[in-house]
Amino acid sequence: MRTARTLTLASYPVQDLKLGGETALVGTSLTISPARVEALVLTDSRIQSVQVAVALPGSSTRIINVMDVVEPRCKPGLGAAFPGWLSAVAGTGQGRTHRLANMAVIATGRLLDDGDSFLSQQDAVIDMSGEGAAFSPFSRTCNLVLRFTLAPGLDPAGQDEAIRRATLKVARELAAVTLELPPAEEVTYTLPETDGNLPRVVHMCELTTFGRYFDTSLYGVSTQNIFPTLLHPFDFFDGALVSGDYHYAGQRNPTYWYQNNPVAKELLARHGQDLHFAGCVLFPVCPDDPSKERSARHAARLAELLQADGAVVTAAAAGNAHIDVMFVTRACEQIGIRTAVVQVEMSGPSGEDPALVDFVPEADLIISTGNREQIIRVGPVEQLLGGERWLRGDGDPRHGAALPMRDICGSNNELGAEKLTAQVF
């Protein structure tokens, strides 16, 4: 007999963060030893140096060149975290996991630009106060900012891998500070059987799978060319998906949002009440029409195998990637699985362009996570972290600037984590 899977998430909220001699959590006050962080990171000779800084909510701080945002999490015992990257896959998504809540490790750095305009790092900003702060959830977390400088001669894949691995190690190390402490909050997730009358809902999650700098890893393996597959929601919470996506900041999913999958959390909260959460389907962006069609039909069949009545279909990236979302939506609707799509709009700076680059008649329920092309004017800041220059613009990042919404980390998050949307005027 299978035993029912449960995952207990023990939360340790952080309200204050500073650098100091010893890494320790006292109440909600976290002190981090930069020397410890450096020692941990520099065991990888691919990393030449790392600058460690703190960015607190409300401070006059701008973080640029953001690559990933990771919530510190690890499991008691062997301290497992981020399966495939740092730990074995066995044990993922069950038992107990500790997390530092309201806290994030932010990896920043300039990756090698070899001239590809598509598979390239884009500007990514977090303003901790001022006009821009309202649009990034990470203006409200206590952040440890890691600015990486890489050893010369690394290729793009090596650079990305080194920074990702180092960031995950730091995230795990920080979470481990909680292992002997009593949590402020504990939530145990289960997915018990329901009475059979409740509508069965799945989360169909698009992943960016374009290749280097625009990629997602599952259990430590790149999902480029992946076939649609299933993932248990609890595996999201235990870091099964790690972002390698450094394209537009507003719409991409940093690891933080896979860890805190808002669709899974909402479905879990309502499981047994007005729905039955039947599971998650992951699907890629495919490079051409036949492969998009093949992938979409297969994704829909997986949802059908989970006996889904409805699917929340979340997008990743935009443009080409939204075509796959529409193909999946059509494939689901055509076999009787109702859909709600969550995606960002590309309505132009004036809001006058059509929001959608592609659509199917079946996509009659689309939740908007806002227009990514709106320009936000942000003011000057006292502290600049993550770099000295914009990747693609001129001017001193310390000064005021006109930022497109798509450059603000998390603003248009397509897992539906945020409250930004767009309406017709």
Add this chain to the structure above:
Amino acid sequence: MSALRVVHYVNQFFGGVGGEDHADHRPSLEMGPKGPGMLLQDLLGDEGRIVATIVCGDSFFAVSEAEAVDLISAFLSETAPDLVICGPAFDAGRYGYACAKVAALAEQGLGIPAVTGMYPENPGFQFCRGIALTAATGRTAAGMRDGMAAIVRLARKRLAGEPLGPADEDGYIPTQVRKNTFHPLTGAERAVTALLAKVGGRPYRTEIPLPAYDRVPPPLPLASLRGMRLALVTEASVVPRGNPDRLESARGTKWFKYPLEGLQDLAGEAYQTVHGGFANAIVNADPDRAVPLDAMRFLEQSEGFSLYDHFYVTTGMATPIADSLRIGQEIARDLQQAGVNGVLLTAT
């Protein structure tokens, strides 16, 4: 504070002149409220006084618009209102057109705040879209009370200079500009709730309605390629190495033409793509795969056309439609001047 001076514009029917047989009624100025103006006065209460009603036949406005506008302008100048209300026109096409035009005249021509109302699909709306606030009403006069109430609410906001809420909240026909706002709930919460309504057969509403694109009819194909001049045009951002003219990688606003004379193909050493929407390596290795000069040179021999000695390039990645339209028109003009008969347009 004294009551606002309000002038109400209505057609021959609502003005009490007569039905369709009086649709040619010349614009006239009546004292006080007429017809639905009574309801309007009631809704305005002490805030406003309908000092006059302009009555104009729907056909008169349609057929003798210039004269109608002259007369109505004179009436408005004479009565000097603080606010002009037109209609509501509901689903009536000619009346909707007239209401839209008069409201636009007041706002744009005379600087008088004006509000009108009609059914959202009334073709008249486009004539005041973005110029005068238009309440969204039902199809028929059965919705007069609701329609007039919506007009009055909008008029209050207009006069107070209050920013409008989204169209569906404030009851006006949208100009279709999409603006970012914050919702009390997250996207995930909204998605799950709306999905359950959809699955359960209950009403639900999309936040992004599917667009209706206009169709561009393609021109007739060339009967024969022999003797024709063809040109290569692309949005694949293929430019000379180094991108000397700084073509954008996304949201293109520029286009360029580069010489092909004497070239049999585009070499990766001399050309590159800077397009931000696809992985550049394949086109950088062989730019002919985005701008097929090699194939065109081959076909020139067998098909007997001549290839124009320049190719045209822009960037079509997240490019706003207005820019695309302008770029297309400018390239088309250049192609015409160059005597080009047909274009091979490569897209990504």
